[in-house]
Amino acid sequence: MCGLAIEVDGDRVVTIRGDREDPFSRGHICPKAAALQDIHEDPDRLRHPLRRRPDGGHERIGWDEAFAEVATRLRAIQDRHGRNAVGAYIGNPTVHNYGSLLFAVPFLKALRTRNQYSATSVDQLPHHLAGLEMFGHLLLLPVPDLDRTDHLLILGANPAVSNGSLMSAPGVAKRLAAIRARGGKVVVIDPRRTETARLADCHHFIRPGTDVLLLAAMLHTLFAERLAAPGRLAAFTDGLDAVEAAVAGFTPERVASATGLAAEAIRGLARELAAARSAAVYGRVGVSLQEFGAASAWLINVLNVVTGNLDRPGGAMFTRPAFDVVELGARLGQRGHFARGRSRVRGLPEFNGEYPVATLADEILTPGDGQIRGMVTMAGNPVLSTPNGRQLDAAFASLEFMVSIDLYLNETTRHAHIILPPTSALEHDNYDVALHALAIRNTAKYSPQLFTPAPDTRHDWQILLELTTRLEARGPVAALLGQAKRAVFGRLPPHRILDLGLRLGPYGAKLRPGRGGLSLRRLRDEVHGVDLGPLEPCLPARLYTEARRIALAPALLVGDLERVRARLLGDAGAAEAEAGYDLRLIGRRQLRSNNSWMHNSPRLVKGPPRCTVLLHPDDAARRGIVAGQRVTVRSRVGSIELPVELTDEVMPGVVSVPHGWGHDRPGVALATARAHAGVSVNDLTDETLLDALSGNAALNGVPVRVEAVGA
Ligand SMILES: Nc1nc2c(c(=O)[nH]1)N[C@H]1C(S)=C(S)[C@@H](COP(=O)(O)OP(=O)(O)OC[C@H]3O[C@@H](n4cnc5c(=O)[nH]c(N)nc54)[C@H](O)[C@@H]3O)O[C@H]1N2
Ligand SMILES: Nc1nc2c(c(=O)[nH]1)N[C@H]1C(S)=C(S)[C@@H](COP(=O)(O)OP(=O)(O)OC[C@H]3O[C@@H](n4cnc5c(=O)[nH]c(N)nc54)[C@H](O)[C@@H]3O)O[C@H]1N2
Numbered sequence: 017m018c019g020l021a022i023e024v025d026g027d028r029v030v031t032i033r034g035d036r037e038d039p040f041s042r043g044h045i046c047p048k049a050a051a052l053q054d055i056h057e058d059p060d061r062l063r064h065p066l067r068r069r070p071d072g073g074h075e076r077i078g079w080d081e082a083f084a085e086v087a088t089r090l091r092a093i094q095d096r097h098g099r100n101a102v103g104a105y106i107g108n109p110t111v112h113n114y115g116s117l118l119f120a121v122p123f124l125k126a127l128r129t130r131n132q133y134s135a136t137s138v139d140q141l142p143h144h145l146a147g148l149e150m151f152g153h154l155l156l157l158p159v160p161d162l163d164r165t166d167h168l169l170i171l172g173a174n175p176a177v178s179n180g181s182l183m184s185a186p187g188v189a190k191r192l193a194a195i196r197a198r199g200g201k202v203v204v205i206d207p208r209r210t211e212t213a214r215l216a217d218c219h220h221f222i223r224p225g226t227d228v229l230l231l232a233a234m235l236h237t238l239f240a241e242r243l244a245a246p247g248r249l250a251a252f253t254d255g256l257d258a259v260e261a262a263v264a265g266f267t268p269e270r271v272a273s274a275t276g277l278a279a280e281a282i283r284g285l286a287r288e289l290a291a292a293r294s295a296a297v298y299g300r301v302g303v304s305l306q307e308f309g310a311a312s313a314w315l316i317n318v319l320n321v322v323t324g325n326l327d328r329p330g331g332a333m334f335t336r337p338a339f340d341v342v343e344l345g346a347r348l349g350q351r352g353h354f355a356r357g358r359s360r361v362r363g364l365p366e367f368n369g370e371y372p373v374a375t376l377a378d379e380i381l382t383p384g385d386g387q388i389r390g391m392v393t394m395a396g397n398p399v400l401s402t403p404n405g406r407q408l409d410a411a412f413a414s415l416e417f418m419v420s421i422d423l424y425l426n427e428t429t430r431h432a433h434i435i436l437p438p439t440s441a442l443e444h445d446n447y448d449v450a451l452h453a454l455a456i457r458n459t460a461k462y463s464p465q466l467f468t469p470a471p472d473t474r475h476d477w478q479i480l481l482e483l484t485t486r487l488e489a490r491g492p493v494a495a496l497l498g499q500a501k502r503a504v505f506g507r508l509p510p511h512r513i514l515d516l517g518l519r520l521g522p523y524g525a526k527l528r529p530g531r532g533g534l535s536l537r538r539l540r541d542e543v544h545g546v547d548l549g550p551l552e553p554c555l556p557a558r559l560y561t562e563a564r565r566i567a568l569a570p571a572l573l574v575g576d577l578e579r580v581r582a583r584l585l586g587d588a589g590a591a592e593a594e595a596g597y598d599l600r601l602i603g604r605r606q607l608r609s610n611n612s613w614m615h616n617s618p619r620l621v622k623g624p625p626r627c628t629v630l631l632h633p634d635d636a637a638r639r640g641i642v643a644g645q646r647v648t649v650r651s652r653v654g655s656i657e658l659p660v661e662l663t664d665e666v667m668p669g670v671v672s673v674p675h676g677w678g679h680d681r682p683g684v685a686l687a688t689a690r691a692h693a694g695v696s697v698n699d700l701t702d703e704t705l706l707d708a709l710s711g712n713a714a715l716n717g718v719p720v721r722v723e724a725v726g727a
């Protein structure tokens with residue numbers, strides 16, 4: 017979403033810089049954006065469809081042949097074994113590519129399978145569930161009003177590196193500095209003293225997976241000290257008393273040792289939150305990718321309500337995007353749903369039409385009715401990004417047929433019988449339909465296509481449209497209908513849909529020409545983007561619950577506190593230590609990296625190896641480990657070997673390993689990444705460790721042990 021000024025010479029990129037005139041990013045740029053050039057020019061980037069040969073290598077084939085084979089083989093599997101025998105996994109970059117996002121919906125429908133999976137269940141699913149339960153819509157996610165807040169409490173997020181997530185905010189470091197410059201305060205709760213923590217006034221370590229206790233104890237303090245003051249929210253909020261009762265047992269003293277925070281520190285956090293003129297509590301993957309993700313996301317929202325900070329300037333607010341996916345979704349009856357079904361093998365809950373990816377391997381490997389025998393992956397690398405990646409690696413290898421829509425032949429797509437590569441980001445237009453909707457300011461920006469696509473290439477949306485029509489063409493009538501549909505949607509490409517969405521949106525020109533208001537034409541003219549102003553209060557009107565009231569104490573989430581009590585305030589921890597896994601593993605995002613797929617960019621991987629494990633010096637001394645040594649990290653599901661860095665920036669008892677590395681597997685065609693391979697932390701993460709309520713993977717807080725290699 018950062019505005020980019022790209023200087024070109026013919027069909028070559030000369031420089032990529034931040035666009036100073038962009039009203040949102042104001043010149044900010046991160047290393048990933050500069051690396052768009054490397055990706056565009058990457059000789060390893062696929063430009064033509066590939067088919068796997070029996071010897072495991074891949075050969076180039078034509079588009080028509082590739083489409084025909086995909087449709088025939090997927091359909092054959094479904095004819096023989098039923099429609100659920102084909103599974104689909106949609107990865108993270110789909111969210112950043114509006115053509116894919118818009119055309120993935122009809123494609124998944126045409127697949128007619130309930131076996132749908134995505135990166136959502138290794139990411140933000142708990143936040144969606146909290147939004148759905150409390151505000152009636154999975155996309156109603158409160159965003160800190162970063163530029164006006166007087167007090168920001170961050171749990172389990174590192175926006176100085178990530179740029180803010182479910183809080184689109186280019187140049188976070190400056191914005192955090194501005195909070196402090198205007199007399200406000202920034203507090204970070206994280207098992208690691210992160211890049212963000214270093215920019216904050218105050219940082220507290222917390223034991224991984226225990227945020228829910230801290231949040232409950234903070235609420236307990238607010239109620240006990242009569243500091244609860246929801247203000248105008250009280251008029252349309254249900255369940256305040258129920259929340260007070262639910263947190264009654266969670267005194268600061270009771271949770272202190274489990275969380276690692278002193279009781280007085282917890283009270284202090286609650287008091288300063290209540291005293292701040294305005295405040296926002298914010299949590300991201302550190303709280304969602306753990307055992308109590310949904311309960312934590314819920315209590316974060318509750319804290320914002322109980323302190324009167326939800327939906328007020330400087331608090332946690334709702335974005336009003338120009339292409340309003342929230343409202344459009346609701347009009348199409350898509351507010352989200354939960355637990356309408358259970359997965360076949362492990363009985364895990366469905367969320368909004370998908371199952372937790374932590375059980376995808378089970379569904380492929382476990383025989384029986386409904387077993388997955390064919391897969392589609394799109395813009396995803398689940399072999400490196402989901403728990404127990406080695407198991408999924410083996411599962412993919414066992415499939416009858418797999419197709420991947422992807423730019424690269426990587427750890428996941430090496431298993432595909434057919435790979436369909438889309439155009440590069442510089443060859444298609446873009447508008448961030450998803451992340452404009454979760455931004456700290458209302459803005460809109462359209463980026464036109466920079467380069468004409470290379471000959472005989474396809475955009476993601478064109479690949480999806482072609483597959484959709486071919487899959488739907490069962491029988492002559494359906495084939496005719498399919499052709500008609502292709503004719504219509506071929507003429508309704510993404511930018512036409514975008515134009516409609518902008519016109520019908522809250523700032524829209526509607527359908528009459530020549531009036532003020534937003535349309536695609538207007539956005540094309542405003543090359544730097546359009547500023548639509550700060551976030552504005554919108555409740556209760558924007559609520560989608562039955563009675564347009566906030567549900568502060570949904571039974572589902574209140575009920576989960578029983579599990580919290582049993583698991584965190586009992587003595588389960590002791591049992592783990594006995595089993596020999598005495599440390600807790602957490603993740604670590606890196607500025608010059610983006611999940612698993614940008615390590616083929618030379619400028620992003622240069623410098624010393626970054627795939628290292630951080631270990632506290634006391635923990636190292638106890639194990640006879642010295643700095644720079646190679647160590648083995650072991651969990652229930654596997655082990656990895658990597659260099660150790662000793663640092664007191666991690667809490668004692670905690671180790672940190674970044675994800676997305678491990679590029680040295682056979683068949684991977686990523687020359688630069690292979691030379692900086694690293695190892696995959698998801699060879700350690702455990703597919704049985706979940707937020708049992710939501711089904712989201714608990715990739716943080718995994719019990720591990722560490723020893724010197726050869727010890
Ligand atoms: N440069 C870069 N930017 C990125 C990405 C990238 O890979 N690289 N990825 C993008 C994506 S897909 C996403 S979803 C976002 C994520 O955005 P963030 O959530 O901001 O990303 P992380 O850096 O993973 O921050 C998670 C933090 O949680 C902490 N943590 C771990 N376990 C716990 C816990 O139990 N409790 C608490 N309180 N903290 C815990 C970790 O130490 C870490 O600092 O970033 C996006 N931006
Ligand atoms: N241990 C641990 N694991 C994690 C996390 C963590 O914090 N710790 N974070 C999790 C999070 S937040 C996320 S979002 C997931 C990400 O999980 P995934 O989405 O499965 O993985 P990515 O690494 O984002 O892989 C993206 C894939 O899309 C391809 N690609 C890139 N751009 C495009 C495009 O425009 N079109 C197409 N068709 N393909 C494209 C890339 O080549 C790559 O194969 O990982 C999760 N895994």
Ligand SMILES: [Mo]
Nearest residue numbers: 108138139140
């Ligand atoms: Mo993510």
